[in-house]
Amino acid sequence: MRQEPANPAVRKRVQDSFGRQGLMSHLGARLAHIGPGRVHIVLPARPEVTQQHGYVHAGATSAIADSAGGYAALTLFDEESEVLTVEYKINLLAPAAGDHLEAIGSVLKAGRTLTVCQLEVHGVRSDGTRKLVANGQQTLIRVSRPVA
Amino acid sequence: MRQEPANPAVRKRVQDSFGRQGLMSHLGARLAHIGPGRVHIVLPARPEVTQQHGYVHAGATSAIADSAGGYAALTLFDEESEVLTVEYKINLLAPAAGDHLEAIGSVLKAGRTLTVCQLEVHGVRSDGTRKLVANGQQTLIRVSRPVA
Amino acid sequence: MRQEPANPAVRKRVQDSFGRQGLMSHLGARLAHIGPGRVHIVLPARPEVTQQHGYVHAGATSAIADSAGGYAALTLFDEESEVLTVEYKINLLAPAAGDHLEAIGSVLKAGRTLTVCQLEVHGVRSDGTRKLVANGQQTLIRVSRPVA
């Protein structure tokens, strides 16, 4: 049920915004699911995103988690709205190993001004086995989009 | 006083570890100061590290803050020790604008097992003016270095 | 399934420890469920636990959440172990209203040294309706119990 896709206009808004995040393409991240209040972002493991032991760096893990939460919130607002991250907290539960990481942002509580999301990041092996490598909580603020 | 450099052996350990973090070089980050319990990392603003509005992405801001805190802790331990991030929390206080960002990790409390660091990230303009753009708190765990 | 009770020895250890927490009895909190990796604590709303608007104070909300998480972790360890809170983060999602609050601590990841719990607090009305009023994440450390 929670895997239902968002409507086309919402998907397009998320895709367009994601396309403007230079960091996401530089890291090699891509949108894997856009549902109402829920967005998945995938990051292939490669040397450009590692820490000193060869696992994915907490900063890269956090970056896709933060974007997943931000876009999960954005799916719930109209096209005049933007969301900005106020803060987040993330626990790194296990070495971020695997063929790729999948970050899942899901809205826990959406409000007029503030929205709170849960963040999960899974390490996924090429055989499909998954392990939770990070878990977090994020606060976002809705702002009106500047008129172009 | 807090700006004193660490001893050469400590500096070398931090530099070697930083050099193995594929993400740091991919982002274009570099070590700017290595002192006892305090490390600075600089990240030039460029399109590869942006979010959708052209500011530095919270994920890149967090990545240098996380590394700065981790290396600040590492300066206090012997060469048999490594540190891993347990968790961190970061508030994004202002748009991460400027010519470059400077992340400062400083040890608040060092313990045998756990260390807590404060994280600051400043946006620095080419004229030298600075603004605090993010502030956080991080918990790290010391682990014994695996024998090669 | 997750509501299964813990074994009697574990329950007794949790109850004995809870009984020694002067704050819990002073607030009027009580243990409502002790399961493996999951503990519920109930706090009746009364003037002694309020903030300035008459809702339950974030500090009281946090106190039962923190204890629920700590005891959830404790259920998974042997009798030689104690757990201490390293840190937690909590979002106050809605005014903590209701006849009583119910805090639920559940273990997300148990490790040899560190354990991470999720914390939820619900406001429960006398008619049984529930609302999530706070959500958090907690890190705990296992320590050996001092020999008496």
Next chain:
Amino acid sequence: MRQEPANPAVRKRVQDSFGRQGLMSHLGARLAHIGPGRVHIVLPARPEVTQQHGYVHAGATSAIADSAGGYAALTLFDEESEVLTVEYKINLLAPAAGDHLEAIGSVLKAGRTLTVCQLEVHGVRSDGTRKLVANGQQTLIRVSRPVA
């Protein structure tokens, strides 16, 4: 400099609001300093605020830290404003021992909607020696006071 008192009207507003927090008086906490952007709250150690080992419970430590931060923010706003805690994160750095605890909330960044505070709690012995026992970071939201 930071220890300067707030003006009398601000002090009165903080004292009145604090006086309505049932939890603070039930715990035995009192306001110790009200300055612009900075408030101190003292909590005497006594059996009613302990955890299972006889130290002050993390929940009580957090409660005074949360109130100190909230009132620090309130000192910066006009009388039509209230502040509510959005979230906070706190590290318990050492056992909360001492004759009393002193929580210090200080504003790191005040905004029109959101304010971020730093939270410190010190354990103070009867001989005046102090130790940092907890450190945190808090996000607050300003709301308009309801008309009576």
